[in-house]
Amino acid sequence: MALRHAVLAALLxxxxxxxxxxxxxxxxxxxxxxxxxxxxxxxLARLEKExxxxxxxxxxxxxxxxxxxxxxxxxxxxxEKFAASTSKPSFIRDDLLVKVQxxxxxxxxxxxxxxxxxxxxxxxxxxxxxxxxRQMRGDADEEEFLRHGERIGPYLTCLRGVAFERxxxxxxxxxxxxxxxxxxxxxxx
Amino acid sequence: MALRHAVLAALLxxxxxxxxxxxxxxxxxxxxxxxxxxxxxxxLARLEKExxxxxxxxxxxxxxxxxxxxxxxxxxxxxEKFAASTSKPSFIRDDLLVKVQxxxxxxxxxxxxxxxxxxxxxxxxxxxxxxxxRQMRGDADEEEFLRHGERIGPYLTCLRGVAFERxxxxxxxxxxxxxxxxxxxxxxx
DNA sequence: CTTGAGTAGTCACATTCTTGAGTATGATGG
DNA sequence: CCATCATACTCAAGAATGTGACTACTCAAG
Numbered sequence: 001m002a003l004r005h006a007v008l009a010a011l012l013x014x015x016x017x018x019x020x021x022x023x024x025x026x027x028x029x030x031x032x033x034x035x036x037x038x039x040x041x042x043x044l045a046r047l048e049k050e051x052x053x054x055x056x057x058x059x060x061x062x063x064x065x066x067x068x069x070x071x072x073x074x075x076x077x078x079x080e081k082f083a084a085s086t087s088k089p090s091f092i093r094d095d096l097l098v099k100v101q102x103x104x105x106x107x108x109x110x111x112x113x114x115x116x117x118x119x120x121x122x123x124x125x126x127x128x129x130x131x132x133x134r135q136m137r138g139d140a141d142e143e144e145f146l147r148h149g150e151r152i153g154p155y156l157t158c159l160r161g162v163a164f165e166r167x168x169x170x171x172x173x174x175x176x177x178x179x180x181x182x183x184x185x186x187x188x189x
Numbered sequence: 190m191a192l193r194h195a196v197l198a199a200l201l202x203x204x205x206x207x208x209x210x211x212x213x214x215x216x217x218x219x220x221x222x223x224x225x226x227x228x229x230x231x232x233l234a235r236l237e238k239e240x241x242x243x244x245x246x247x248x249x250x251x252x253x254x255x256x257x258x259x260x261x262x263x264x265x266x267x268x269e270k271f272a273a274s275t276s277k278p279s280f281i282r283d284d285l286l287v288k289v290q291x292x293x294x295x296x297x298x299x300x301x302x303x304x305x306x307x308x309x310x311x312x313x314x315x316x317x318x319x320x321x322x323r324q325m326r327g328d329a330d331e332e333e334f335l336r337h338g339e340r341i342g343p344y345l346t347c348l349r350g351v352a353f354e355r356x357x358x359x360x361x362x363x364x365x366x367x368x369x370x371x372x373x374x375x376x377x378x
Numbered sequence: 379c380t381t382g383a384g385t386a387g388t389c390a391c392a393t394t395c396t397t398g399a400g401t402a403t404g405a406t407g408g
Numbered sequence: 409c410c411a412t413c414a415t416a417c418t419c420a421a422g423a424a425t426g427t428g429a430c431t432a433c434t435c436a437a438g
Contacts (some may be wrong), residue, residue, distance in 0.1 A: 083288045093222055178336075
């Protein structure tokens, strides 16, 4: 029941349409909450019905019109209440880890390939997020920005995202190396 | 649709009852897949019906009888097929990050408290996993074990778990410090 | 002048996950 | 001896998520 809060939190930075939110959920927000566009549209409709967000039509000439939403005071209260409630421990779900868990009982070759792909994906994500961070902090250096910036929330969650991706990359590199070495040892027998 | 594969992967290490699996999912397996006991019982029943696992009754004297399961050849094939299929990118979902995202627009005090709790939880988890790792590798040192151990899958996923928890802890410490400093600066104005 | 990509959104269905309660037994601690 | 914890498992209901297909418009490249 916290997709709603992720949406509210994302809308704190201004007015967004469902489509724009979907973009945001693909990059920054994905660091802590993953959701498909359909879910966002559904959730926005529900939030509007409950008065937590307000939508208004924006007529566009060169593209389809859109509806943008912003958080109402009621919505802000809801976020406050959510912030005060106890958090559940975060959880990860990762197909690839399931495969690594069984790596030595089944074929490892395919798993190694996927580890390599993951490394590349992680590096791309790191680059993307680093750019995002640079954009957010502007000229200031990080310490400076974190002390005096006025909107640091998204920056902080991006930091977590970068750290996660780095961890992901390093782990994948190491595991791929380990599995390769074992494969070589096995072949040389 | 990968809880089934997580269960199969967990059962590669021997015969387990639903109850025992639930324990495993609470510690080691939780590093890459989180599931409640009820889901495991349901999944085991389904897997048995489809012939991917086989259960047998174990009569116990001092405790309730149990049914333990092991993977069948069909189940092993299914895992192979799964390992060869492309993985979806892993995703995180974390209440606390949602709160941090909106931290500077709502009250931060409660969030700081929760960050502290998270630090403690992460440290406990790290200790637990370090123990688990030590148990798994026995006398050998890590390099040695990873080269020649015969069952390293669970060890590798635990390494990821430890790294994740360390990342979690470090990030929480940093963010809590940042928010505290801003809080102090704000109060001093 | 057509194909493909990007913008903007909707509908319906199916699966999965969570919540909450409940059964039954033996062991442990005060 | 009574309460509580640990083992071992089940059922039902409801909320959240995911999958796939679809509409409609504009712009740019080939």
